Amino acid sequence: xxxxxxxxxxxxxxxxxxxxxxxxxxxxxxxxxxxxxxxxxxxxxxxxxxxxxxxxxxxxxxxxxxxxxxxxxxxxxxxxxxxxxxxxxxxxxxxxxxxxxxxxxxxxxxxxxxxxxxxxxxxxxxxxxxxxxxxxxxxxxxxxxxxxxxxxxxxxxxxxxxxxxxxxxxxxxxxxxxxxxxxxxxxxxxxxxxxxxxxxxxxxxxxxxxxxxxxxxxxxxxxxxxxxxxxxxxxx
Amino acid sequence: xxxxxxxxxxxxxxxxxxxxxxxxxxxxxxxxxxxxxxxxxxxxxxxxxxxxxxxxxxxxxxxxxxxxxxxxxxxxxxxxxxxxxxxxxxxxxxxxxxxxxxxxxxxxxxx
Numbered sequence: 001x002x003x004x005x006x007x008x009x010x011x012x013x014x015x016x017x018x019x020x021x022x023x024x025x026x027x028x029x030x031x032x033x034x035x036x037x038x039x040x041x042x043x044x045x046x047x048x049x050x051x052x053x054x055x056x057x058x059x060x061x062x063x064x065x066x067x068x069x070x071x072x073x074x075x076x077x078x079x080x081x082x083x084x085x086x087x088x089x090x091x092x093x094x095x096x097x098x099x100x101x102x103x104x105x106x107x108x109x110x111x112x113x114x115x116x117x118x119x120x121x122x123x124x125x126x127x128x129x130x131x132x133x134x135x136x137x138x139x140x141x142x143x144x145x146x147x148x149x150x151x152x153x154x155x156x157x158x159x160x161x162x163x164x165x166x167x168x169x170x171x172x173x174x175x176x177x178x179x180x181x182x183x184x185x186x187x188x189x190x191x192x193x194x195x196x197x198x199x200x201x202x203x204x205x206x207x208x209x210x211x212x213x214x215x216x217x218x219x220x221x222x223x224x225x226x227x228x229x230x231x232x233x234x235x236x
Numbered sequence: 237x238x239x240x241x242x243x244x245x246x247x248x249x250x251x252x253x254x255x256x257x258x259x260x261x262x263x264x265x266x267x268x269x270x271x272x273x274x275x276x277x278x279x280x281x282x283x284x285x286x287x288x289x290x291x292x293x294x295x296x297x298x299x300x301x302x303x304x305x306x307x308x309x310x311x312x313x314x315x316x317x318x319x320x321x322x323x324x325x326x327x328x329x330x331x332x333x334x335x336x337x338x339x340x341x342x343x344x345x346x347x
Contacts, residue, residue, distance in 0.1 A: 090250060225265065
């Protein structure tokens with residue numbers, strides 16, 4: 001390895017401390033990392049895809065129960081959370097941008113912390129929504145005792161709530177993992193690890209975070225906004 | 237722009253994309269409150285897909301990425317469509333084939 005270093009030194013190439021030896025250049029290294037992350041996101045599409053497939057089929061079979069069950073979700077909390085998550089995507093894009101420009105550590109940290117705060121707000125609202133389902137006995141299982149007569153008679157209500165908890169739960173798990181990794185990256189940014197020549201972790205983290213936002217963009221209309229004019233009744 | 241497509245995005249563009257996503261969210265809520273019959277679902281999915289494309293192309297920079305990454309990500313949706321098409325072509329054609337339907341079996345009664 002020292003020979004490689006000697007060879008590089010001989011050719012006058014400054015060896016970047018972040019460049020791993022199996023890559024020719026930092027650019028190639030970043031491309032490999034980015035491509036790897038996109039391949040991971042492909043597996044994530046199919047991971048969520050199975051649940052979306054179940055949702056599609058059961059929604060066709062139990063349409064009326066899905067409409068009745070969906071009416072017990074708070075559209076405004078869902079819309080608020082959508083806005084919060086879109087906002088966190090903006091702060092994440094700014095964090096990546098700050099790292100790419102080689103902005104001061106303080107600016108990078110600011111956007112990263114902002115993203116974590118918005119992510120936490122999203123999860124906080126999710127806690128309120130989940131607690132409401134437990135209070136109203138709308139959690140599938142032995143304690144599923146809906147007060148809504150439609151849900152007592154229509155088959156498929158529990159399937160809707162099973163999919164609701166599975167889809168939003170898997171999504172929330174991704175958020176929790178994302179915030180944990182963001183904490184590590186924020187610490188790295190605070191230490192001044194990222195500049196215009198090397199910012200791979202922030203870039204990769206950005207892709208992950210935007211993907212999680214992407215999943216929610218589909219979950220919001222599919223879970224909260226079923227049933228047309230039924231919604232304006234404000235049933236809760 | 238480099239050959240590997242790592243351009244530094246424009247911050248004003250990000251803000252415009254953010255505003256477009258917010259407007260899309262408001263439109264999808266308003267559209268859902270009007271009863272359009274069977275059109276509600278395709279409309280909601282069209283808005284969601286448009287929002288998703290904005291996130292993928294601008295926030296995730298896919299518009300600036302090389303073809304390899306574009307094709308890779310497109311493959312995910314291609315295989316998801318295979319999953320949906322094959323599953324539905326089985327389950328939804330069972331009545332016409334004279335085969336038993338799952339909801340009618342009584343396994344999931346009572347909800």
